[in-house]
Amino acid sequence: MCRQFAEVTELIDRLRQEMRPGERPPPPFVDADPENLTMNRLQELRAHLRHLQSEKDNRIKKMAELTSSLHASSSVLGMDPQEITTSLQEAGAGAGDISDGAIARLESEAERLREAKRGRMQRLQDLVVAMLELWSLMDTPPEEQSRFQGVACNVAASEDEITEPGALSATAIGEVEAEVARLEGLKGRRMKDLLARKRGELREI
Template structure:
């Protein structure tokens, strides 16, 4: 009777854990069928108990693996890990209850759903930061920002990263995204005021190239045209800068071809 009772009690407790109902495990009080107290029947019960123990062990492994995954995702995004797992089931947030964690179907399903939600959030945050990172680089390059002034390089390093490879502590935190958005907005405002300066800087470079090979250039007329374009508001400043960069490249090519001729002229003058 004692063997039957202890075996049935363990079976009842594991069944309650798997079912995940509100009934207390301590209240499990199995009823023994005294009509069959054979060794064969006891063996069958112990075999069933072994199967349930294996099932419990597998479920506990799944729970622990899910908790580990949630912790890793929480660390990357600076999300409150204990609050997250506590919302799934209170037993999961208490380290002292390692062997009494909920292993019910509902808990496993909620853990899976939580992981899916966190993975989606991670993907969305990464994509947002990657977009902001590309915007920062574009603005830095556009305004010739020195390397030592290019802040938030920890964001730009994520541009080519895949979501599975992003694991650095807090790199996808909400405050990091907010900080990056603020910086991008600051640069946008700065861009508007600095673009005019950059356009004339390109124009100076262009004129220097022409002067270096004794090519005539009407600086005043060129600058007046640029001022009219900028003040009209009908030109995209990025496109204008790109166009001027193209002009600079062509001017350098022309200057290089003329330099050979000028060098020959200088040698000819020297000979005379």
């Protein structure tokens, strides 16, 4: 039975260190009171081991979900997911790390990217609304609008619906900004031309 106790406690210690590496380990097995080496105690330790194994499985699942979210957000933002993963590993969140610290770092980075996604989405939607209004005002022909149709479709999309790689990249937003600036410039020139014509008509009266 001593061997069974040793095997179970070794597995428990190993799992504890995987999940909470900074936690002070319990007293070594060799210091255990022989009177405690009963079948009931062994069953208690095995139950605790199963609990830790279940917790480990949940942590692995959570890390996979966070990594998937991080990769999805970075792709939409036009970033390289591998670069972000590498930076996290350099910060201490290595591959296979399921410690509290690794999960916290991944949660923080995933939330940072979600915030960036929401911010860019709002910026893009504001630009698209302005662009659509200017297209209508300036009677912009369909052929000039066509290259922005994909972007325009995102004006009413929710955060989860925008999944296309690069849809919220700095380049994509910059292109819409440039189009809005072009239309604003065209609008300004037309207003000047209209004002000049009106003044000319008034002088002829």
